[in-house]
Amino acid sequence: MAATSFKTIGKPRRRVDGRAKVTGQTKFADDLMLPRMVHCKLLRSTLPHARVVRIDASRALAHPGVHLVMTGRDFPIPYGILPVSQDEHALAIDRVRFVGDPVAAVIARDELTAFDALDLIDVEYEPLRTFADPEESLTHSTPRIHDYGDAGNIHKIVSLGFGDVEQAFADADHVFEDTFFYQGSTHLPIEQHAAVAAKDPDGKLVLWSSTQTPHYVHRALAKALAIPAAHVRVIATPNGGGFGGKSDPFNHEVVIAKAAMLLDRPVKICLTREEVFYCHRGRHPVLMHFKTGVKRDGTITGLHVKTLLDGGAYGSYGVASTFYTGALQTVTYHIPTYHFQGCRVFTNKPPCGPKRGHGTPQSRFGQEIQLDKIAETLSLDPAELRLRIVERPDTLTANYLRIGTIGLAECIRRVTHAADWSSTYRKLPPGHGVGIACSSYLSGAGLPIYWNDMPHSGVQLKLDRSGGVTAFCGATEIGQGSDDVLVACVAEILGIDPIDIRAVTGDTDLTPVDLGSYSSRVTLMMGNAAIQAAERARDLLAEAVASKINVPKDRLVFAERRVFDAENPATGVAFSDAVCLAETMFGTIGTTGSYTPPRSAAKFKGGGVGPSPTYSYSAAIVEVTVEPSTGWIDVPRVWIAHDIGRALNPTLVRGQVEGSVYMALGEALMEEQTFRRLPPRLSHALVHKFPSMLEYKSPTTMDMPDVITELVEAPDPRGPFGAKEVGQGPLLPVMPAVANAVYDAIGVRIDEVPITPEKILKALDAKAAGKTPRYGPSRFPDIAWPETLQVPPPWEGGDGTAVNDQRRSVPDTRERHGASASAPGVGPRRYEKVGPRER
Amino acid sequence: MMRLPYFRYHAPRTVAEAADLLSKGDAMIVAGGTDLLPNMKRRQQVPGTLVGLRNIAELRGISNGDPSTKLRVAPSLSRGDGLMIGAGVTLTELVRDVRLRQGYGGQAPVTGPYAGLWQAARQVATPQLRNMGTIGGNLCLDTRCNYYDQNYEWRKAIDFCMKKDGETCWVATSSPKCLAVSSTDTAPALVSLGAGVTLASATGTRHLPLADLYQNDGIHYLTRRPDEILTAVHLPRLDGWRSTYWKLRRRGAFDFPVLGVACALKLDRSGTVEAARIVLGAVASRPLESSNGAAALVGHALTDEAIAHAADAAAQPARPMDNTDYTLHWRKRVTRDFVTYALRELRGDDTRELRRRVARQELLTM
């Protein structure tokens, strides 16, 4: 085809679902009303950890208007998002693990009746020891919250070594050690989870749900209810925000699905805000320790990271989250030797899981603050330090992540220029400060949740004689604009307008599989699949048109709803005629495209978490003011530059950047998923402190600063039209940049989030008393780490496998089983140290 | 979603009719419903009957204290013409009324004596809630506590508390009384302005200083009888006074106060304080007037030193508890700073930048 400049791609456009949304016509799950529909409410545990001795639902069942009461006995089969953590039951069988764990369900004519009936269910509990924080779970191995996991109440514990960090520390001019804490937070989508289940006229199950992952829900429902998967249809309704909080299969979905099948009536559930806090799957609270060796010029010789994750009561994505706290440190800066140790424990709180940035914001926070400290000790400007150590493009990192293009240096240059960094950093009056931090993120997880070799995303196109095109894809619109990306890619290739295309998405009966809206994978994977499908359609049309107008196929241009001769634009046909010509020549026109990520270079156990087709990069500068007498903190401005590869629709990209800054400031300054224990002599209670939108503090529009966004566009050949992700990456640098700015403003280090006035004032008090001017955790507990898997980095002759892995046969969710290349029986082996790569 | 329990609803057109309905018991008043309805969804209050005030025209006006108006207050309080505000006036209406910003005549070009009330009303909740919420409802607002403002299931998990359905006060387990927090923004401002209120019931009407409407008990926080309707708020004429309100909350909208500082001062020509009132909100179960703080100012010019003395004295009686946002130690500690901000603003300092950072919005300045 003749080259043309882009017509749709790269142009700021109103998103394709924009009109429906602003006019209130988008149908969210709770907007669905079906004839004969009944309503479900869940009775939730009032104890944090207990054995369920007896449930008597007879009074509830007798309540007028109640159709059905279900308990754990109705749901014997467990499920869970990861194959290695099938630890959830839709309703508790014999154990409740946190306040809010569902124990029974009432289905009644309306919500109020169901609510009233909940109070008529008598549950007898036998309380068990409660684990409120990770250190308790580390010290007490019984009672076990689950009967699986690496030991006692430890869910997952890992140790990975890439080269000899101890030698690297010995070779360093300075070694820095810091402990940080990152508080947990929740997603807080405006739309509360809602779902409707029905038995369709053929007797098959249909579930409409505000889910980010219809494909995984499809699999979980089929398993948990023992229904053939072909008889289950999951339709993802547009999500009113997800941010990772709607990526697991949820108990309420399983419950209403079964209820609808039993009653043969549609059943709806719409969770309350409190219940959304109980679904959680949000940011893990993480305690972490960073030890970094540096040369006088800032070059890093080695890094040792330890993380302790408070997992809450269930597995969820926790195994992946654990690895993610150690995966991406090497992707931003060159780190020649690396040691990562991570441990996730169970506690009696709502389960943590993936929230925007999944597992990486916590350690990014530690790493970027420590770099600020390093820069100060080395008398280097922190922006300059980062520029010196930025990882190089087309590299394989110490932990075998293959990096494509890197726009990080450009991000740093753009953001420092925009913010006039050189005349503000360390130069503002007392109480005013600026701070910088950087980050990177995946453009899609390289491996699926369950092991398979199939594509991660598929797109199907149907071309109509009218010139209209329908694009089918399993991807889910969660507000991020995935429908718009799908349509834009197809429109660009076929030379038609986005409005000519209808997107049909997120329906397991109608659309080819896309794994879901998580890990920033949709634009890259669905986009590539869409391009492939559209190019195949274009080829068919081109062939038919070429023979009709007698022009060589490769001279044809598809643009402006026409197919024409590049050398003689007047010669051509309308797009609709092109479809008719092609249909005449080939029969009905439909094409497919699919995308499978490249194979990962990491073959060691745990190497399944971190690989991605390409990585996005961001740099942020935050300005703060701090009142010295109260610690009051205000953020007037944020500058952020993001390496997007190519902005498919700049309006959407900026929206994602600003949304990320917004969410990041919430985590940096106020959000806390915290719990309250009552005096033990009086009560067993361990409750969420404030499961409400009023008292769980998240910024309002009034609290939002000016955001100055710079887009760095260096197209990456792995992305559709060169695009990378933007949904998660720009969140990451903001929290550490705030902490660094506070230090610039007032000379105290706040080594944890949220950074509140109280903590600032405590640090200022410490400073005034001549103590370390800092607020943050003082120690990292002693943990019995397992033997470290030794994986020599590429520059030490490694091939991505561990030299001492004898347990390689133990399956891990996100990894390929066939990859255990290390010879069985080979013990820990010494290997030559080659030293850091020359730069 | 959370659902309301069943209740009967009446929408009378006169105060007399409403009073009659209330005299029958098991009934509560609903004005804008922004406090009561969420509470009912959480089953904190479950009245069998609601008496709505929205159709009662006589509760909905703001007037210049004309004695012929139905919004009559005790002559001893009225002292000529100030402002009469019907209890059913919404906070949005109040904030839009130019007399509140500029003084009763509405013609003065500068900020009037009621600026503190304007600032307080302007910072209540969110625009949407102010469109519905009334001044009467704001003054009668239920006291708040993190152990109490939770839904039914959550409270069940802590076995409830003394204020509703339980026995223990979880904030202070040995406390004989509930320590829930007075969280109204307008009450401290109005008390600082010496406002009075009228209460009407089937058995008659009474007038009392607003300060006397409150008592320091988280459960029985009002001296109002359940059958009484607050019909009007009266603001005395305040020539030569200036007032301000500083609110501490985490965010620039939405949040209830965790500290409110209302100050009103009368200065003579030379700048000496002739009279002063300092009232703190959200540090007890009622608005807390600090006569020591005020006394420290009277007879002095507003020097840094005088302000520091007054701020120390005013902050001293604040007893924040661990039942709102922010740690109690910090709230206690910054009380002093907030009183200082208020007094500096009344002195005429340019506090706009500070105000923007604290309130995250522009508000009136002197």
Ligand SMILES: Cc1cc2nc3c(=O)[nH]c(=O)nc-3n(C[C@H](O)[C@H](O)[C@H](O)COP(=O)(O)OP(=O)(O)OC[C@H]3O[C@@H](n4cnc5c(N)ncnc54)[C@H](O)[C@@H]3O)c2cc1C
């Ligand atoms: C999210 C949220 C945030 C909020 N933030 C704030 C805030 O920052 N500051 C603040 O001050 N308030 C806040 N509020 C509380 C409330 O919105 C306001 O106080 C409002 O002014 C209440 O008025 P209303 O007319 O809606 O009261 P209603 O809910 O109708 O009534 C409240 C109480 O007063 C009684 N009552 C009402 N009118 C009368 C009357 N005329 N006579 C006697 N009793 C009466 C009712 O019986 C009820 O007990 C907030 C509320 C919410 C939901």
Ligand code: SF4
């Ligand atoms: S102060 Fe005590 S009694 Fe009052 S609401 Fe709070 S916990 Fe309950």
